[in-house]
Amino acid sequence: MSEVRSGTDRKxxxxxxxxxxxxxxxxxxxxxxxxxxxxxxxELSALFGEDIVVTxxxxxxxxxxxxGNVAVFDTxxxxxxxxxAYALNGRLPDDxxxxxxxxxxxxxxxxxxSCVKTYEYRILNREFELPSERLNSYFFRRKLDAERMKAACxxxxxxxxxxxFCSIHTQAETTVRTIYSLSVETQPFPTxxxxxxxxxxxxxxxxxxxxxxxxxYNMVRILAGTLIQVGLxxxxxxxxxxMLEARDRQAAxxxxxxxxxxxxxxxxxxxxxxxx
Amino acid sequence: MSEVRSGTDRKxxxxxxxxxxxxxxxxxxxxxxxxxxxxxxxELSALFGEDIVVTxxxxxxxxxxxxGNVAVFDTxxxxxxxxxAYALNGRLPDDxxxxxxxxxxxxxxxxxxSCVKTYEYRILNREFELPSERLNSYFFRRKLDAERMKAACxxxxxxxxxxxFCSIHTQAETTVRTIYSLSVETQPFPTxxxxxxxxxxxxxxxxxxxxxxxxxYNMVRILAGTLIQVGLxxxxxxxxxxMLEARDRQAAxxxxxxxxxxxxxxxxxxxxxxxx
Numbered sequence: 001m002s003e004v005r006s007g008t009d010r011k012x013x014x015x016x017x018x019x020x021x022x023x024x025x026x027x028x029x030x031x032x033x034x035x036x037x038x039x040x041x042x043e044l045s046a047l048f049g050e051d052i053v054v055t056x057x058x059x060x061x062x063x064x065x066x067x068g069n070v071a072v073f074d075t076x077x078x079x080x081x082x083x084x085a086y087a088l089n090g091r092l093p094d095d096x097x098x099x100x101x102x103x104x105x106x107x108x109x110x111x112x113x114s115c116v117k118t119y120e121y122r123i124l125n126r127e128f129e130l131p132s133e134r135l136n137s138y139f140f141r142r143k144l145d146a147e148r149m150k151a152a153c154x155x156x157x158x159x160x161x162x163x164x165f166c167s168i169h170t171q172a173e174t175t176v177r178t179i180y181s182l183s184v185e186t187q188p189f190p191t192x193x194x195x196x197x198x199x200x201x202x203x204x205x206x207x208x209x210x211x212x213x214x215x216x217y218n219m220v221r222i223l224a225g226t227l228i229q230v231g232l233x234x235x236x237x238x239x240x241x242x243m244l245e246a247r248d249r250q251a252a253x254x255x256x257x258x259x260x261x262x263x264x265x266x267x268x269x270x271x272x273x274x275x276x
Numbered sequence: 277m278s279e280v281r282s283g284t285d286r287k288x289x290x291x292x293x294x295x296x297x298x299x300x301x302x303x304x305x306x307x308x309x310x311x312x313x314x315x316x317x318x319e320l321s322a323l324f325g326e327d328i329v330v331t332x333x334x335x336x337x338x339x340x341x342x343x344g345n346v347a348v349f350d351t352x353x354x355x356x357x358x359x360x361a362y363a364l365n366g367r368l369p370d371d372x373x374x375x376x377x378x379x380x381x382x383x384x385x386x387x388x389x390s391c392v393k394t395y396e397y398r399i400l401n402r403e404f405e406l407p408s409e410r411l412n413s414y415f416f417r418r419k420l421d422a423e424r425m426k427a428a429c430x431x432x433x434x435x436x437x438x439x440x441f442c443s444i445h446t447q448a449e450t451t452v453r454t455i456y457s458l459s460v461e462t463q464p465f466p467t468x469x470x471x472x473x474x475x476x477x478x479x480x481x482x483x484x485x486x487x488x489x490x491x492x493y494n495m496v497r498i499l500a501g502t503l504i505q506v507g508l509x510x511x512x513x514x515x516x517x518x519m520l521e522a523r524d525r526q527a528a529x530x531x532x533x534x535x536x537x538x539x540x541x542x543x544x545x546x547x548x549x550x551x552x
Contacts, residue, residue: 129373
């Protein structure tokens with residue numbers, strides 16, 4: 001307690017943040033409704049007794065979930081950076097949990113640094129909804145052909161102009177992005193059971209997983225909505241190539257609902273030592 | 277609509293019922309609080325315009341979940357039994373969903389017929405809670421040795437007097453039960469991901485799965501609480517043999533919390549054709 005820190009002892013702390021987005025109006029602070037950013041600002045400020053404002057890496061939409069969204073904030077507090085996760089979790093509601101906290105360089109900015117993000121879109125494809133899956137999957141009753149969905153993926157991987165897969169409300173300067181990987185996996189449902197033991201017969205959880213160097217507004221949800229249409233037979237898998245070439249939002253499928261989407265995590269290639 | 281059914285046309289319909297028990301005071305109707313049975317009675321009565329009372333197979337405790345609990349009710353309604361699941365789901369809150377409905381013999385009673393039940397107890401064993409798992413797993417931070425837990429299982433399988441694994445508040449005439457199978461499985465977490473992609477490092481979901489011909493009051497939760505103590509090293513795996521022999525609730529481990537428990541499903545050996 002005898003140690004004195006000067007004003008130059010500010011440090012920047014990164015928070016790996018998991019949340020169930022069901023009850024929130026998205027990440028970004030807004031006037032009408034609780035947001036993830038708003039809760040973090042309020043509880044960090046109370047914890048440290050100073051006004052704290054976080055800067056988030058990904059401003060997820062209302063209803064979207066995260067396992068590893070990134071936020072940073074500056075503080076003069078002497079608490080070791082690694083302990084912040086424990087201290088903050090004690091104050092947070094149970095639908096937000098910090099998974100890790102650590103100090104980062106004071107000039108690190110989570111949105112202005114090139115970044116690789118991974119998202120997952122979960123589709124519960126069976127006859128009836130399941131209460132245990134209702135918060136983080138999109139229930140879709142009509143049978144989807146996952147093999148068709150898988151066959152569409154290779155056309156989307158790589159550097160493309162994804163203008164057809166971007167909300168018309170985008171403010172992006174360019175709509176060129178690179179998808180490093182895109183996969184469709186099916187799991188018998190519920191995942192913890194062998195199928196034979198499941199009382200209500202067949203069904204599956206279809207997980208679309210995509211990793212890229214940046215995503216346009218609604219891009220993952222439009223990719224999911226398009227793959228669903230392919231799975232229904234409305235489009236052929238190879239049709240997505242023409243959708244890309246059209247550079248027209250009307251050419252691609254609908255935007256799938258927010259609740260099926262989870263930001264799994266992100267990595268910063270310029271900072272390979274970050275324990276993300 | 278010209279068909280006339282007489283009062284003798286009553287039929288008995290079975291409902292395979294899934295629910296998230298978080299918001300309910302258990303299955304059985306009670307004065308102070310909403311229950312699964314209460315919701316089913318109310319919505320079935322409204323659907324058919326007659327007073328309907330269901331009879332449940334398993335009166336799950338407050339906070340316990342189900343994927344396939346069984347209930348039956350009698351009605352004179354002409355709606356085909358298979359359609360009841362659809363009609364009723366349209367009226368139910370999203371944390372209760374019927375998975376299947378079908379007609380059963382009018383003398384079938386879900387509790388007085390011998391039955392095989394399967395339960396699952398889920399333990400989230402990692403450093404921090406995960407919002408996506410908060411409703412249907414028990415978060416336990418201290419590292420559990422799943423191999424030790426597995427090693428304890430064989431002592432519990434078979435016909436035993438489970439008095440040590442039964443709440444002292446039981447009304448059962450006999451405490452002898454048969455466990456047909458008991459297993460402990462670990463999954464990297466979250467299950468839909470490869471571990472390397474998970475942002476917050478290692479951790480696992482430990483699933484205890486047990487099938488038997490009947491379970492005493494709190495029996496699965498006491499089995500889970502005991503296996504957790506074995507996983508911590510407080511007991512040796514072989515100690516559970518002496519616990520059984522003691523026939524004393526004090527000899528076994530604590531009762532694990534309700535939220536980790538799910539009634540997966542049940543089967544009636546005398547009715548092998550039931551599509552359960």
